Amino acid sequence: MSSRAAAKPKPTDHQADRPARVLAWYDRHRRKLPWRAAAGELADPYRVWLSEIMLQQTTVRAVGPYFEKFVTRWPDVSALGRASLDDVLRMWAGLGYYSRARNLHACAVAVLRDHDGMFPDTEEGLRALPGIGPYTAAAIAAIAFDRCTMPVDGNIERVVSRLYAIEEPLPQAKPLIQQMAATLLGPSRAGDSAQALMDLGATICTPKKPACALCPLNDDCAARRRGDQETFPRKAPKKSGTLRRGAAFVVTRGGELLVRSRPDKGLLGGMTEVPGSEWHAGQQDDAALAQAPALKGVARWHRKAGVVSHVFTHFPLELVVYTASVPARTRAPDGMRWVPVATLDGEAFPNVMRKVIAHGLDL
C-alpha cells in the first residue's frame, strides 16, 4: 500500500483512536498509589472513596500519610462509621478543608445505616451521600464499579482544555469540558481512562512546562499546535481577600493550655483553638485585648513580640499573641477546658492554631 497516505489516518480515525492510546500510555506509566488496585483489578470502594475525599483540592503528597493513618485505624467503612466524629477530626487535623472530615464521617454513618455498609454502585446513589459531589461520584463509579462515566477534575480540565484549545474561561467552560472529556472514554476500562488522564495531567500535562514530547496526545493537541499550551485552561481572574487581624490568648496553668472548640459550621468548623478575639479587617491590635477571656488568676497579659501570619484561601490573617500564666486549679471559663501541653499533638488543632501555640509557648 502507498505508505504516506495510508500511514496518516483521517482525522476522525485519529480521534477515535485516542482512548486506546491513552490507556496504552497508562499501562506503561501509571503511578503506584496506595489506594489503587493492581493492574486489571477493581479497587476497594472504601479506599477509593476515602482517597477521593482526601484528594479534593489536596496534593497526593499531602494525602499519603493521612490515608495510611485512616485505613490502619479504620480498615473499612463500618469501622469509620462507628468511630466518633471527634476522633475523625483529630485524625484529619492538618489536612485542611475540615468540612470534608465532617462529611466523611456523616457519609460513613449513612452508608452503614442506609446501605447495609455497602457503597452505592451508581453515580446517582453516590451523589446523594454527604461530601460526594459530581466529580467524586463519577470517580468512584468509574474506578470502583467500572461504570462508563468520565469524572472531570482539575487535571482533566487542563488536559482537555489544551487538547481542544478551549477559549471559554473556567468555571463557565465546565459543561463543554465535561462533554469533550467524555470523548476520551473508550468501550471499556472507564476507571483506568479517568486515572490515565489524571496521571497525564499530574506528570506530563502539568500547569507549567508541560512535557509535551512524552504525551500520547501531543499530535492531537490544538493548544500545542498554537504553541501556547501553558495558557490553558483560561480562568476568570480571582480577587484576593483583605487582610484581617485579631488576637489569640495562650493561657497556661502549669503544664496545661486553655482551649475551646469552634462552632460546628463555618471556618475551621468543629476544630480546637485557643481563645481569641474575632478577626476583622482594619482592627487594631490593642482593641482585641478587650476580648481576652476572664480568668481570676491573670494579673496581666504579656504581648509576644511579632505576629503570627497565616493565609487562608480567601483572606490573609495576622494574629497578635498574648500570654498569661495562672495558678493551679484556676477554673476554665464556660465552654473552655484545659489540655496537657504534652498531648497537644493529638488535639484537633488546625495549623494556624499550631502556629499560635508555638509562638506563644516559644516552642
Place this chain on the structure above:
DNA sequence: CATTCGTGGCC
C-alpha cells in the same frame, strides 16, 4: 453563578 471553605510547595 459566586463565595466560602486549609494547607504546603513551587518559582
Place this chain on the structure above:
DNA sequence: TGGCCAAGAAT
C-alpha cells in the same frame, strides 16, 4: 516573596 496551584463540595 506573593501569587498560583492541588483527584471539589456546599450553599
